[in-house]
Amino acid sequence: MPYIDQDLQNRWFDFGGDTIINTNRHIRLTQDKPSQSGWLWSRLPMSAPYFQIEFDFKVEGKGDGLVGDGFAVWLTKERAEPGPVFGNRDRFEGVGIFFDTYANSRQSHSFPYVMAMVGDGRTSYDNDHDGLSNRAGGCESDFRGKDVPTKGHITYSADAKVLKLKLQTKEWDQWEECFTLTDVTLPSNFYLGFSAITGEVHDNHDIISVSTWLLSKSDIQVGQRRNNTPPPSSKSGLGWIFKFIVAGGVFAAVVTVAYKMSQKNNNMKRF
Ligand SMILES: [Ca+2]
Known part of the structure; x- marks a missing residue:
């Protein structure tokens, strides 16, 4: 927070589609209404061999029965290409993590469900079956409409x-492991992104903060040994990419700024 500077831009992130910035609260990828699609992408590629990403998110809405569709976290070679996979392009190269709140078909697990797909740039996400054939790992997770801040924590070596x-x-x-993927090689340069989509069913999909740390090899090993969050050491992350800090809602006035996409992106808005 407040996410944007006086030019209504962010130095490290780019955002578009239906994304709305509420400078004291969140980056809202979709509102709780039909046919929305929004995104948030790092402007610069990353190539760190060891890193940690933590993000605060909130998914909630007025619907108490059918809600959807969910949001995704991306670590991919491509960036900011809107499309059908939780608001992002299909056939991506890299990792997509899907926070799926809508059952497109009957599954053996409950919803919401969090799953990872490792994309090779050619394989499509199997939307009709909630990515069943693409699933590299996943877990059931009751993350909608919680009072406690809901967070994700990614580490990679x-x-x-x-x-x-x-x-x-x-x-x-209280952190719970959702999945551990082995034999994952990220693209040598990849971008960090978030996207969300609604159709007939809908929800607010909000990103509240994103923090990243460059780790050393020993940080990762210590973290694994303790089965705990590797502490971000002062020597590691500074200057790597970006850090958003949650400031708390101390300001009474809420200034909402809707980001207006560039003409180019406007043309890409509906797909
Ligand atoms: Ca689904």
Whole structure:
């Protein structure tokens, strides 16, 4: 927060589609209404061999029965290409993590469901079956409409080729592992993105903060040994890419600024 500077831009992130910035609260990828699609993407590629990403998100809406469709976190070679996969392009190269709140077909697991797909640039996301054939890992997770801040925590080691996701959805500082992917090689340069989509069913899909840390190899190993969050050391992350800090809602006045896409992106808006 407040996410944007006086030019209504952010130095490190670009956003578009139906995304709305509420400078004291959140980046709203979709509102709780039909046929929305929004995105948030890092402007610069990353190539760190060891890193940690933490993001605060909130998914909620007035619907108590059918809601959807969910949002995605992206670590991909491509960026800011709107499309059908939770608001982003299909046939991506890299990792997509889907926070799926709508059952497109009957599954053995409950919803919401969080799953990862490792895209090779050619394979399509199987939307009709909620990505069943694409699933590299996943977990059931009751993350909608929670009082506790809901968070995701990703760690990656290029050396071990391991990508891990932990979630905080129940209590503050109570992290639960969702999945550990092995044999994952991210593109040598990839972007960090978030996107969300609604159709007939809908929800607010909000990103509240994003923090990233460059880790050293020893940070990762210590973190794995303790099965805990590797502490971001002062020598590691500074100057790497960006850090958003949650400031708390101390200002009474809420200034909402709707980001107006460039003409180019406007043309890409509906797909
Ligand atoms: Ca789905």
